[in-house]
Amino acid sequence: MLDALRGAIGPAHVVTDTKDFDARLIEDRGLRRGTALALIRPGSTEEVAACMRLCHAAEVPVTPQGGNTGLAGGGVPDGGIILTTDRLNRIRGVDPTNATMTVEAGCILANIQAAADEVDALFPLSLASEGSCQIGGNLSTNAGGTAVLRYGNTRDLVLGIEAVLPDGRVLNDLNGLRKNNTGFDLKHLFIGAEGTLGIITAAVIKLFPKPTARATALVACTGPEPALALYARMRGQTADTLSTFEYIDRLGLQMVIDHAPGCSDPMAEAHPAYCLIELTGNGGQTDLDARLEAALEAAFEAEEIIDAVIGASEAQKDALWALRENLSEAQKPEGASIKHDVSVPVSRVADFIREATQACMDHMPGLRPCPFGHFGDGNLHFNLSRPVDIADAAFLAEYGAFNRIVHDIVHQMGGSFSAEHGIGTFKRAELRRYKDPVALELMEQIKAALDPGHLMNPGKVL
Secondary structure (H helix, E strand, C coil), X not given: CHHHHHHHHCHHHEECCHHHCHHHHECCCCCCECECCEEECCCCHHHHHHHHHHHHXXXXXXXEECCCCCCCCCCCCEXXXXXXXXXXXXXXXXXCCCCEXXXXXXXXXXXXXXXXXXXXXXXXXXXXXXXXXXXXXXXXHCCCCCCHHHHCCHHHHEEEEEEECCCCCEEEECCCCCCCCCCCCCXXXXXXXXXXXXXXXXXXXXXXXXXXXXXXXXXEECCHHHHHHHHHHHHHHHHHXXXXXXXXXXXXXXXXHHHCCCCCCXXXXXXXXXXXXXXXXXXXXXXXXXXXXXXXXHHHHCCCCCEEEECCXXXXXXXXXXXXXXXXXXXHHHCCEXXXXXXXXXXXXXXXXXXXXXXXXXXXXXXXXXXXXXXXXXXXXXXXXXXXXXXXXXXXXXXXXXXXXXXXXXXXCCCECCCCCCCCCCCHHHHHHHCCHHHHHHHHHHHHHHCCCCCECCCXXX
């Protein structure tokens, strides 16, 4: 079969020496290593289809892989073939009037953002890994990011897709229509399916007017309850200009100050919690600044916030953003951490932080909870740093116990144990535990219909 693959896409694009693709076998954080017979690099949809036909006929499993930046183990192979989309990196077209762009799956997210900028438009998906993640992976995991509050998840930014099925057939649903009531909307089967139903090879994505102004502030509060009240106020007073509302507790901010080069505390005193707020719009900087200042003045009077720093220049705004963007990396020098990507209804975010923090600290005194994330859409990264007097190995031995504590609370609040990172291999047990049984049965039936041999990304999700 390897000779047939070489014939289909060229010998240079079939790599069999694992030393040459070792990094492709490892999960982004090094938490899991897989195995593979070979790595293949098709350069077009036709070549992807040819490869899939060959693998399907030989009953060889295929693991699709984009930038390999996922955080749930969904791109780690378990034997078979790794099919990487990095050569599918063309922007096929831009339609400014229709406000769409047609991109191939291997396009780096940052390059798509730059291409949109060139036509004075915005593609709003923004992630910490945007310099290396690929749009195909973003689609396959229905990535979230910092702009969901205003623009939605990746699923909401897509009009059409092209995908290769496990048997090599090509689904051509690559349309730029905002209204299309012609049967099942099949693109949504593949978006968020983590490559288990087929390989997304291209997509038509939405473009938006590029904001001409932004107003940014870091505000301090006494905890998640006043932060929730502040969010309600900002949403009511700033209307559709509110694009970011991120929550950071003091421990997280302190880690950034201690470990992220160039980052410092913008306030004279330490406070229990902080919110990063940003308004964006096209009505002019003065108008946006006035909206932000008026809302914050009212919040001060209502005792929802106790301090605030407003970015007076683009450099100052970027410095405030750096406090949030460096948070995950700043946790690493503090030792082992156990991370949770969860969501609850926005109305329950404060309850969740309080209850989960207390329950986890009851389980392990001295634990250092570090909740942060997308407060405005209910998605929190509830990360737990080990106590300072406990070794990494002893702390990580409690991984399963902490997961059960946190995810049980999430489930009781009507939330999700995987808000934006997907299921992959790491969260399959949770899927069985918490997913509605009828929904799980339907997922299995869809998988059986499209991939009866379970050759597409085996061992992931289901």
